[in-house]
Amino acid sequence: MITESALLENRYFDSVFLMRVSKRLSEQPGINYAAMVMGTPKNVQILADAGYEGIDSLGASSNDLVVSLKADSVDAAQEVINSLEKFLVRDTNKVATETKVRTIDQALTQQPDSNLAVISVPGEFAAREARQALQNGLNVFLFSDHVSIEDELALKQTAAENGLLVMGPDCGTSIVGGVGLGFANAVRKGPIGVIGASGTGTQEVTALAHRWGSGISHAIGVGGRDLSDDIGAISTLQVMDALDKDPNTAVILLVSKPPGSKTLALVNERIAACSKPVVTCYLGSEKGLFPDSNNVTTTHNLDDATTAAIRLAGGMRVDEGNDITPESIQRERLKLKDNQQYVRGVFAGGTLCYQAQQVLRDAGLSAHSNEPLDKDKLLADSLVSVGHTLVDMGADEFTEGKPHPMVDSTQRVERILAEALDPEVAVILLDCILGYVASDDPAGEIASAIAQAKRTAKQRADELSVVVSVCGTELDLQGLDGQVALLEEAGATVFKSALQAAQYAVQLVAKKD
Amino acid sequence: MTGVEPIDIKEKIQAANAEAFNRIVSADPVLVDIRPAGEVVPGLEDRMVLHSGPPVEWRNMSGAQKGAVIAMAIFECWADDIQSAEELLSGGGIKLESNHHHDAVGPMAGTISKSLPVYVVENRAYGNRAYCRLVEDQQQFGNYHTEAIDGLRMWRDVWAPSLGQGIRHMGGLSLKPIIAKALQMGDELHNRPNAASAIFAGAMGVPMIESGVTTTDLTSTLSYISGHDLLFLGLAMASAKSAADSARGIEYSTVVTAMARNGYEFGINVSGLDGDWFTAPAPAIDGLYLPGYGEGDGGFDMGDSAITETVGWGGFALGGAPGILSLVGGTPEEALNYSREMREITTGLSPDYSIPALGFEGTAVGIDIRKVAASGTLPIIDTAIAHKNPGHSIIGAGLVRPPMVCFHNALRAFAAKYGLG
Amino acid sequence: MESKTAIDKLLATPVAAINLGVEDFADNLESQGAWVVHVNWTPPAGGDPEIIAILDKIL
Numbered sequence: 001m002i003t004e005s006a007l008l009e010n011r012y013f014d015s016v017f018l019m020r021v022s023k024r025l026s027e028q029p030g031i032n033y034a035a036m037v038m039g040t041p042k043n044v045q046i047l048a049d050a051g052y053e054g055i056d057s058l059g060a061s062s063n064d065l066v067v068s069l070k071a072d073s074v075d076a077a078q079e080v081i082n083s084l085e086k087f088l089v090r091d092t093n094k095v096a097t098e099t100k101v102r103t104i105d106q107a108l109t110q111q112p113d114s115n116l117a118v119i120s121v122p123g124e125f126a127a128r129e130a131r132q133a134l135q136n137g138l139n140v141f142l143f144s145d146h147v148s149i150e151d152e153l154a155l156k157q158t159a160a161e162n163g164l165l166v167m168g169p170d171c172g173t174s175i176v177g178g179v180g181l182g183f184a185n186a187v188r189k190g191p192i193g194v195i196g197a198s199g200t201g202t203q204e205v206t207a208l209a210h211r212w213g214s215g216i217s218h219a220i221g222v223g224g225r226d227l228s229d230d231i232g233a234i235s236t237l238q239v240m241d242a243l244d245k246d247p248n249t250a251v252i253l254l255v256s257k258p259p260g261s262k263t264l265a266l267v268n269e270r271i272a273a274c275s276k277p278v279v280t281c282y283l284g285s286e287k288g289l290f291p292d293s294n295n296v297t298t299t300h301n302l303d304d305a306t307t308a309a310i311r312l313a314g315g316m317r318v319d320e321g322n323d324i325t326p327e328s329i330q331r332e333r334l335k336l337k338d339n340q341q342y343v344r345g346v347f348a349g350g351t352l353c354y355q356a357q358q359v360l361r362d363a364g365l366s367a368h369s370n371e372p373l374d375k376d377k378l379l380a381d382s383l384v385s386v387g388h389t390l391v392d393m394g395a396d397e398f399t400e401g402k403p404h405p406m407v408d409s410t411q412r413v414e415r416i417l418a419e420a421l422d423p424e425v426a427v428i429l430l431d432c433i434l435g436y437v438a439s440d441d442p443a444g445e446i447a448s449a450i451a452q453a454k455r456t457a458k459q460r461a462d463e464l465s466v467v468v469s470v471c472g473t474e475l476d477l478q479g480l481d482g483q484v485a486l487l488e489e490a491g492a493t494v495f496k497s498a499l500q501a502a503q504y505a506v507q508l509v510a511k512k513d
Numbered sequence: 514m515t516g517v518e519p520i521d522i523k524e525k526i527q528a529a530n531a532e533a534f535n536r537i538v539s540a541d542p543v544l545v546d547i548r549p550a551g552e553v554v555p556g557l558e559d560r561m562v563l564h565s566g567p568p569v570e571w572r573n574m575s576g577a578q579k580g581a582v583i584a585m586a587i588f589e590c591w592a593d594d595i596q597s598a599e600e601l602l603s604g605g606g607i608k609l610e611s612n613h614h615h616d617a618v619g620p621m622a623g624t625i626s627k628s629l630p631v632y633v634v635e636n637r638a639y640g641n642r643a644y645c646r647l648v649e650d651q652q653q654f655g656n657y658h659t660e661a662i663d664g665l666r667m668w669r670d671v672w673a674p675s676l677g678q679g680i681r682h683m684g685g686l687s688l689k690p691i692i693a694k695a696l697q698m699g700d701e702l703h704n705r706p707n708a709a710s711a712i713f714a715g716a717m718g719v720p721m722i723e724s725g726v727t728t729t730d731l732t733s734t735l736s737y738i739s740g741h742d743l744l745f746l747g748l749a750m751a752s753a754k755s756a757a758d759s760a761r762g763i764e765y766s767t768v769v770t771a772m773a774r775n776g777y778e779f780g781i782n783v784s785g786l787d788g789d790w791f792t793a794p795a796p797a798i799d800g801l802y803l804p805g806y807g808e809g810d811g812g813f814d815m816g817d818s819a820i821t822e823t824v825g826w827g828g829f830a831l832g833g834a835p836g837i838l839s840l841v842g843g844t845p846e847e848a849l850n851y852s853r854e855m856r857e858i859t860t861g862l863s864p865d866y867s868i869p870a871l872g873f874e875g876t877a878v879g880i881d882i883r884k885v886a887a888s889g890t891l892p893i894i895d896t897a898i899a900h901k902n903p904g905h906s907i908i909g910a911g912l913v914r915p916p917m918v919c920f921h922n923a924l925r926a927f928a929a930k931y932g933l934g
Numbered sequence: 935m936e937s938k939t940a941i942d943k944l945l946a947t948p949v950a951a952i953n954l955g956v957e958d959f960a961d962n963l964e965s966q967g968a969w970v971v972h973v974n975w976t977p978p979a980g981g982d983p984e985i986i987a988i989l990d991k992i993l
Contacts, residue, residue: 019909050805102890102975104952105857107971111971113969115943115944115949117953118951118959124981133954144955164941165944176944178966179968238941239941242939242945437958437962767992887979889980924988924989927988927992928988
């Protein structure tokens, strides 16, 4: 190790700054120790004591800057000494950073008119944060899942006592006055007020309403368990009250899994008293189980629900149409071999998966799922399809520590490719969900997998049908037409309705008469 | 969700903390004397050395603190040299107690023994007194060599008596105005008390002359105080101690009344849990080193000077002290952020001590253990670095935060004491 | 007329949100022109359940 020193005459810097520069010098390649001090007799002595040789001979005065380096080589030391000036420039252009807000209290100080807390913290902390938000007079959009039913009930009771609303937990989607919270599609404002106990169900009906010429006043998520008897529709009833009063809402559309029996009575009672017509869509129920009653138009799927709401709001459904004809279906059926019998659904949207199961069931086909309509259809292993299988890739077992398929399609791509290896598969049924917070290019992420799946089948001389429903509007940032085109180029048959896509898939595999 | 909300205890805590906050911010520290510790510090016995931080046994003491205690043994003539002092100490021949148990504080190793003169600061708002020793850059860092001890001798024989004479002559010196001014002159009163030191030095000349201090002593004392940038730190610490002590023992209060370190452990006291230390191993300091020293040389965090942060100065006032900004490794904006960040863990803002750079808003006062634990934000302390081994002077300076364990342990004790099972 | 609840007000006034958790949600709201303050959230008490339980009683 060598010592190399230098003197910069009449350059004054404060000692603290020089300590900082010294530290940076010592981090340069080939430098072991660095000292940078003003050349006072005391400092010169300190350096000499610390084993920096040859300082005396520099003849430093108190106004001179002394730099001394212990380095591996003279070259390494000289290189640093030659570029000293750059180390002596003070950082003046560092970007000023705002203090980060760390608590709800601080956020309220910054924005006293806040009316909503959007909470997506890990589930074990979610109830606590939601409670604090409520205590601060905020409505809550609770995206977090893994919130216990006890916590949900307590939160909703507290909220209701204070005239506040809890949307969720596990609430994926809301649209409040045109602003999308969480996963939501960009839709025009209009007369339909949606109460959604499911995320993608809400997305689908709001997107359909938009594309079919109507619009949305508000779409309020209430969480998938709100209509269970455990919760008793606390949020649903609150939103019903609010939408009933809301001047921009003409008709109320309620999308949910079937309510508990006690809760159904409560909900029907409230609907009967509602000044506005109400459409219900209880997905997964047997057809005809919930008859129309006082002021209720009962529907069985998201498309019928949206159509009914548009009609009750005084509008007309503007049909988009598609190229599907009985002949085109027949042509597609003829391509399938006899052993190609099954539909394999790989869904990002849980409700869309659920609705598709219902379509299969209504057609007399038995579909397995990790989130089944009927308990006896539960997949033994979510990773392994049997017969007709419709998988919800957004379920816990796929999202634990991994991104949701609406944000990242990696796991869906793997599953699509896996399904294509099974020669008994006739149709792969997919969804593609656009909107805020979703992937920038959801179609692009699955398009190459679709093309490859079809190639895989072709290699064994099979034709594999791929059917995709796109949930979105032309206002969505991803671009509806471009996304559809990408999927069609990959060889998929594309629908802009999840119901139609599922129905088409069923027609492809239906037994010949 | 918890079933029953014990609103009652929250209100009690709120009220207790408001009381603690009010006592701290309304403190009125006045320097009334400078006296040998043995004459004024309660409970200070012969053959006893007080030290910084929570109580610690000789065998666990950090190197620097051992060095400083050895220096005191030599200073008091209980031992002739380093080796005999060490033998005396390891044989238990000298009692070691925490400054904080004697209404006292000391910088770095913080050692106080009977002959060492201490500042006597009276909090006229509450009536209590607090004591602090001189601040220097050698012995308090563990240097036990003759030149270091000579500094203490000069303080004992010339500077402290001369200053004390002047103080008594003027009937005490009110420190609150000096502190308030200094905070607006770029001081944070811990690592940078330069403005306060200058104001104090300026205030002492005339009274010393008027009280008849001899020319020789006067010259020596004036040149000492006018050339000592860190002079006022001892007074800032005594003032802070007098303020923080007034907030001790308020039932239900979760406000911190002391943060202190001895190079072995970091400890805090909490008003509603008075008498208990909540300790954890002392952390390392993120800092910069003087030439000839590096990270491997530094001892762990040490000193009672975090009493300044306890009352809202030091790291809490960094935003107003641009002179030491490069020490915190960053920009003025980052320093301001430290000061702003401290608001989230404190009870209120000082009505008297304000920072121009923060729009003349008050410094954050009254560290609340609940808020520290809930936010995960720890108090920020700026501090000096001592060597890990005995025998050295100051080797660097930097920033440090207490271990969270101290606050968690305090909360557990609070829950136990106030029946929150 | 019935009095307006906080829910009624939420539906009648522009969204002014406080976002805790995923920062994308705040960005999303901002891109739609809604008011939003993002909270740089970390688990309370470092996630220690015993301390959280105590804090819930006294804070």
